[in-house]
Amino acid sequence: MSTNTLYTTQAISTGDGRNGHVRTPDGVLEADLTVPKEMGGPGGEKTNPEQLFAAGYAACFHNGLRLIAAGRKTPVPGATVTAEVSLLAIDDGRFTLAVGLTAHLPGLDQATADQLIQDTHQVCPYSNSTRGNIEVTLRATV
Numbered sequence: 001m002s003t004n005t006l007y008t009t010q011a012i013s014t015g016d017g018r019n020g021h022v023r024t025p026d027g028v029l030e031a032d033l034t035v036p037k038e039m040g041g042p043g044g045e046k047t048n049p050e051q052l053f054a055a056g057y058a059a060c061f062h063n064g065l066r067l068i069a070a071g072r073k074t075p076v077p078g079a080t081v082t083a084e085v086s087l088l089a090i091d092d093g094r095f096t097l098a099v100g101l102t103a104h105l106p107g108l109d110q111a112t113a114d115q116l117i118q119d120t121h122q123v124c125p126y127s128n129s130t131r132g133n134i135e136v137t138l139r140a141t142v
Contacts (some may be wrong), residue, residue, distance in 0.1 A: 018048065039087075050085045053097070057126045058083035061101055064124040069116060076116075080104045098135045105142055113140035 011029065015021045019041070023030045035041020036048055062081040069076045084100040103120075105113040117140045121127045130136055 022052070050087055050097070054083040054085040054099075057085070057099060057101070060126045061103070061120060061124045064127075065103060065116060065120045068120050068123065072116075074108070074112065074116070076105055076108070078104075078106045096134055097130075098137075099130065100137045100139065102139045102141060105140055108140075108142050110140065110142055113142050116140070 009024065011022050011024050013020055013022050015033075018033055018035045021030075021032050031052070032046045033048055034044055034046035036050075037043035058081045061083065062079070065079060065081060066076060069079075080103070082102045082104075084102070086098045086100075088096050088098055090096055101117070101121075103113065103117045105116065108116070117138050121136070121138055127136065
């Protein structure tokens with residue numbers, strides 16, 4: 001398989017990891033992090049790595065969905081994608097993630113919506129990077 005780099009970026013973490021700060025060198029993304037209340041942290045109005053991953057996956061999958069739909073001349077106005085990311089503890093002290101992707105595709109029939117998200121899952125870079133590593137479940141609503 002040959003590859004062609006289309007884009008490369010960086011993010012820098014400083015401070016105390018989950019209670020620190022992340023930023024991109026260009027300053028477009030700057031965010032303070034905190035451990036969620038559900039994990040024993042203070043929570044509040046700061047973000048966390050799982051939220052950042054969910055945002056990236058949702059946006060990337062949504063873009064792929066629109067690309068696939070356009071190629072099939074299947075309009076998807078009002079489409080949304082929600083990514084739900086769970087942090088899971090594994091018995092031996094390690095951690096992993098699980099993702100649930102829900103695409104809301106108003107105006108499509110269920111079979112078309114289901115096929116569209118399955119096909120999007122084959123081209124989305126996040127899906128291809130996580131395949132075989134973490135559980136990803138797909139759901140289409142119409």
